[in-house]
Amino acid sequence: MAELRFTNTLTGQKEVFEPRxxxxxxxxxxxxxxxxxxxxxxxxxxxxxxxxxxxxxxxxPTVVYARNITDIDDKIIAAARERNEGIDAVTKEFTDKYxxxxxxxxxxxxxxxxxxxxxxxxxxxxxxxxxxxxxxxAAEGHVLFDVTSMPSYGALSGRNLEDMLAGARVEVxxxxxxxxDFVLWKPSAEDEPGWDSPxxxxxxxxxxxxxxxxxxxxxxAIDIHGGGRDLIFPHHENERAQSCCGYGGDFVRYWLHNAxxxxxxxxxxxxxxxxxxxxxxxxxxxxxxxxxxxxxxHYRSPLNFSGEVLDNAKLTLNSFYQALRNTSDICPEDVRPxxxxxxxxxxxxxxxxxAIAALHASCKALNKADAKTAxxxxxxxxAMGRLMGLLGSDPEQWFTESSSSAALTxxxxxxxxxARLEARARKDFxxxxxxxxxxxxxxxxxxxxxxxTTWRRS
RNA sequence: GGCUCGGUGGCAGAGUGGUAAUGCAGCGGAUUGCAAAUCCGUCAACGCCGGUUCGAUUCCGACCCGAGCCUCCA
Numbered sequence: 197m198a199e200l201r202f203t204n205t206l207t208g209q210k211e212v213f214e215p216r217x218x219x220x221x222x223x224x225x226x227x228x229x230x231x232x233x234x235x236x237x238x239x240x241x242x243x244x245x246x247x248x249x250x251x252x253x254x255x256x257p258t259v260v261y262a263r264n265i266t267d268i269d270d271k272i273i274a275a276a277r278e279r280n281e282g283i284d285a286v287t288k289e290f291t292d293k294y295x296x297x298x299x300x301x302x303x304x305x306x307x308x309x310x311x312x313x314x315x316x317x318x319x320x321x322x323x324x325x326x327x328x329x330x331x332x333x334a335a336e337g338h339v340l341f342d343v344t345s346m347p348s349y350g351a352l353s354g355r356n357l358e359d360m361l362a363g364a365r366v367e368v369x370x371x372x373x374x375x376x377d378f379v380l381w382k383p384s385a386e387d388e389p390g391w392d393s394p395x396x397x398x399x400x401x402x403x404x405x406x407x408x409x410x411x412x413x414x415x416x417a418i419d420i421h422g423g424g425r426d427l428i429f430p431h432h433e434n435e436r437a438q439s440c441c442g443y444g445g446d447f448v449r450y451w452l453h454n455a456x457x458x459x460x461x462x463x464x465x466x467x468x469x470x471x472x473x474x475x476x477x478x479x480x481x482x483x484x485x486x487x488x489x490x491x492x493x494h495y496r497s498p499l500n501f502s503g504e505v506l507d508n509a510k511l512t513l514n515s516f517y518q519a520l521r522n523t524s525d526i527c528p529e530d531v532r533p534x535x536x537x538x539x540x541x542x543x544x545x546x547x548x549x550x551a552i553a554a555l556h557a558s559c560k561a562l563n564k565a566d567a568k569t570a571x572x573x574x575x576x577x578x579a580m581g582r583l584m585g586l587l588g589s590d591p592e593q594w595f596t597e598s599s600s601s602a603a604l605t606x607x608x609x610x611x612x613x614x615a616r617l618e619a620r621a622r623k624d625f626x627x628x629x630x631x632x633x634x635x636x637x638x639x640x641x642x643x644x645x646x647x648x649t650t651w652r653r654s
Numbered sequence: 655g656g657c658u659c660g661g662u663g664g665c666a667g668a669g670u671g672g673u674a675a676u677g678c679a680g681c682g683g684a685u686u687g688c689a690a691a692u693c694c695g696u697c698a699a700c701g702c703c704g705g706u707u708c709g710a711u712u713c714c715g716a717c718c719c720g721a722g723c724c725u726c727c728a
Binding site: 208225226227228229234235237238239240241242244269270271353354355356358402423424425426427428429430431453454455456457458461462463464465466467492493494496497498500504505507508511512515518519522541547548549550552553554555556557560563564620623625628629632641642643644645650 | 656657658659660666667675676677686687688690691692693722727728
């Protein structure tokens with residue numbers, strides 16, 4: 197069996213994956229800050245690491261996948277204030293919507309979804325530990341991490357303190373000893389959400405929750421930590437600093453980071469205002485199309501997002517479902533995903549384009565298959581689909597389901613098809629074609645075959 | 655300014671020290687009443703300049719272009 201390999205951000209190299217404990221794989225991915233709807237860029241790590249989760253589950257007996265929910269944060273406080281509600285209302289709403297949206301993308305639920313507000317105690321314990329070990333200090337209600345106390349600070353993001361200080365363009369708060377120091381605990385105003393702590397009424401800094409929750413829920417160290425590229429610095433660098441200095445040990449063996457989703461060659465981001473929400477796009481395309489589009493480029497390369505990408509994804513899925521629909525009478529053989537070419541491709545740093553090529557090959561084989569080989573081909577195609585979270589829909593539904601209430605009903609369509617069939621029997625092709633043209637204008641494509649006529653929505 | 659990543663056919667997108675996947679689009683054919691779907695065939699690419707090498711798209715260096723991080727962000 198080929199080995200699982202990925203590109204580790206920490207080393208910049210592609211490395212063979214060697215788990216700490218093959219009987220218990222631990223995966224942690226940075227989840228959402230729940231104060232607004234997820235955009236398609238937020239969906240990329242979810243889909244990417246969902247697929248990694250599926251691959252790991254095929255390889256190892258136990259995989260513990262955790263994805264945190266950041267439910268205390270300045271942006272949440274601001275959103276709650278704007279809506280004149282408590283932060284609980286805001287975080288509840290957007291946590292629910294996030295889960296709904298990600299489920300639409302066929303992303304499996306993580307095994308754990310720790311919430312920051314439910315883990316304040318371990319966070320405070322970590323701060324105490326960091327202070328005790330001389331890596332943090334309290335100042336004016338804040339507690340700050342002292343970056344000069346960690347010799348390897350900057351190792352993950354490939355920078356060193358001198359470079360960062362030289363390039364510093366941000367005004368430095370005067371309570372910081374060193375400009376790179378970052379907040380572990382910050383004071384809250386009386387009317388702001390907060391918790392009592394040895395350093396007063398306040399709330400945790402952004403990076404703290406991941407360090408503390410990984411420790412509390414997954415263990416001393418984990419195998420894989422994933423997230424978007426933009427988290428490398430400062431978030432993951434600081435997380436690493438906190439955990440390594442506070443707890444000691446390895447912390448994370450493999451750091452994986454996905455590239456962005458771009459819009460017109462530019463990063464999609466909240467601040468640029470060029471975001472497309474998943475919810476929005478789900479009104480236009482099935483979730484599976486969005487998922488396929490996100491997988492069509494390798495996770496470490498930028499994905500330039502456009503309607504064309506989605507249309508192509510839709511057409512490709514159509515061709516797969518077409519093959520499945522045409523063989524609806526054939527019972528697929530039970531094929532293990534691990535025995536497929538797609539699996540081999542994914543083992544190599546999640547090479548999804550190569551895996552998709554295998555899907556195409558398998559689809560073609562199914563289209564050409566005779567009665568003897570079709571069951572195997574179909575089983576293989578479905579097995580690879582399962583591995584990637586694709587092709588799980590009913591083919592008939594895929595083509596005939598409509599999201600629009602104004603669309604023709606199946607009964608309407610069947611009625612016209614009967615009329616057309618009758619016209620064809622009379623060899624009145626003009627009348628038959630008129631029906632087809634009419635249906636086409638309504639977004640219905642017809643296909644005649646020896647078995648009869650089928651239709652699909654375009 | 656510091657650091658990182660990338661530039662492959664018309665488009666999307668893998669990969670490799672020696673015939674450069676796959677898909678879409680195009681072209682030709684089979685099939686079809688005509689289509690559609692499918693199948694068969696086919697055209698077509700490694701930013702620029704040097705270096706290493708028997709051989710470079712792949713390794714090294716310079717250059718040009720693009721993106722990103724250094725500030726909230728997947």
